[in-house]
Amino acid sequence: MNHQPFEEWLLSDEDxxxxxxxxxxxxxxxxxxxxxxxxxxxxxxxEIRRMPEVGPAPGFARRWQARLEAERIQKQxxxxxxxxxxxxxxxIGLAIGGVYQRFGHFPSPIELVYGLMFxxxxxxxxxxxxxxxxxxxxxxxxPIISLxxxxxxxxxxxxxxxIWIISIWRLPIIKRSEQA
Amino acid sequence: xxxxxxxLINRALRADSNAFAxxxxxxxxxxxxxxYRMMGDSGEAEDAAQETFLRAYQNLKRYDRxxxxxxxxxxxxxxxxxxxxxxxxxxxxxxxxxxxEAVPDPVAxxxxxxxxxxxxxxxRVLLASLNSQDRAAIILRYWxxxxxxxxxxxxxxxxxxxxxxxxxxxxxxxxxxxxxSEPQLSDRRPYEPSTL
Numbered sequence: 001m002n003h004q005p006f007e008e009w010l011l012s013d014e015d016x017x018x019x020x021x022x023x024x025x026x027x028x029x030x031x032x033x034x035x036x037x038x039x040x041x042x043x044x045x046x047e048i049r050r051m052p053e054v055g056p057a058p059g060f061a062r063r064w065q066a067r068l069e070a071e072r073i074q075k076q077x078x079x080x081x082x083x084x085x086x087x088x089x090x091x092i093g094l095a096i097g098g099v100y101q102r103f104g105h106f107p108s109p110i111e112l113v114y115g116l117m118f119x120x121x122x123x124x125x126x127x128x129x130x131x132x133x134x135x136x137x138x139x140x141x142x143p144i145i146s147l148x149x150x151x152x153x154x155x156x157x158x159x160x161x162x163i164w165i166i167s168i169w170r171l172p173i174i175k176r177s178e179q180a
Numbered sequence: 181x182x183x184x185x186x187x188l189i190n191r192a193l194r195a196d197s198n199a200f201a202x203x204x205x206x207x208x209x210x211x212x213x214x215x216y217r218m219m220g221d222s223g224e225a226e227d228a229a230q231e232t233f234l235r236a237y238q239n240l241k242r243y244d245r246x247x248x249x250x251x252x253x254x255x256x257x258x259x260x261x262x263x264x265x266x267x268x269x270x271x272x273x274x275x276x277x278x279x280x281e282a283v284p285d286p287v288a289x290x291x292x293x294x295x296x297x298x299x300x301x302x303x304r305v306l307l308a309s310l311n312s313q314d315r316a317a318i319i320l321r322y323w324x325x326x327x328x329x330x331x332x333x334x335x336x337x338x339x340x341x342x343x344x345x346x347x348x349x350x351x352x353x354x355x356x357x358x359x360x361s362e363p364q365l366s367d368r369r370p371y372e373p374s375t376l
Contacts, residue, residue: 011350040354055209
């Protein structure tokens with residue numbers, strides 16, 4: 001027996017036309033399977049509607065806020081690592097470029113060690129020269145600059161340092177309180 | 181959309197997470213309920229509902245104000261649950277694995293409570309046996325009274341696909357319900373009254 005479109009009508013939530021209703025009733029009188037399907041579906045639908053609405057455990061919104069915060073920290077960490085990776089890759093690129101510029105070609109390991117040692121020695125030598133310059137400056141300048149000027153310069157530097165430290169310390173606190 | 185809801189959305193759009201937390205408070209039950217019916221487990225439902233609100237907060241700029249906010253949330257939840265179910269590939273949840281739901285009914289007697297619990301267990305197994313998209317369509321239709329168009333919009337399907345999925349799911353549920361009823365009938369002794 002052909003159960004279409006009766007089966008579709010039985011399982012539909014839409015209203016049937018009078019003609020469809022009549023055709024369905026006629027079919028239900030002669031068919032053995034469709035009335036069963038109809039009854040079962042009605043039972044299932046009633047059962048679905050009877051099932052209670054289930055809510056989450058108390059404190060769901062608070063847990064969501066904690067998760068959001070954790071996600072934010074995670075994102076910041078990811079960004080930091082990404083930035084470090086970019087910087088690291090940039091440094092490696094620059095180092096390769098520098099080595100190529102220094103030697104005019106890609107050097108052998110011995111050449112590289114020799115170049116590295118030479119650069120380190122030059123660096124230490126430069127640092128030594130700078131250190132000597134400042135030592136000489138500190139020894140020569142105090143008699144020229146008066147004590148009052150020294151106090152003004154050091155106090156200004158101290159105040160600027162304090163302002164800088166306080167601003168770094170206070171800024172995240174202000175941001176957090178604004179968000180809260 | 182109520183003015184309170186619109187105001188909360190506006191504040192949340194300005195990165196006010198407290199305003200969005202109020203929206204979470206407002207819609208936690210329907211979203212959690214959908215996740216629970218989809219996943220069949222309270223732990224997974226909690227995780228899915230949390231993830232739903234997180235995604236909604238992160239994509240709030242994409243929210244179309246002409247749509248209902250709850251329908252948008254349910255759409256995110258349904259998509260997430262369907263995705264999770266596909267990943268875990270657990271087609272049928274056995275009856276004894278599903279946790280009991282507390283159904284407070286102070287007037288009902290112990291026998292009635294037991295019968296109700298039994299029917300609900302059966303219903304949950306039936307739902308779990310459906311394909312994840314069919315299950316979502318059934319839940320959205322019968323618990324949230326969404327129209328075919330709204331379900332289509334929520335599940336990114338065409339209206340005719342929704343109609344066909346709903347038809348298939350209803351048929352499957354009715355057949356499974358019958359199959360589950362038959363052993364119970366055959367188990368009964370001849371002098372016992374029918375429970376159906």
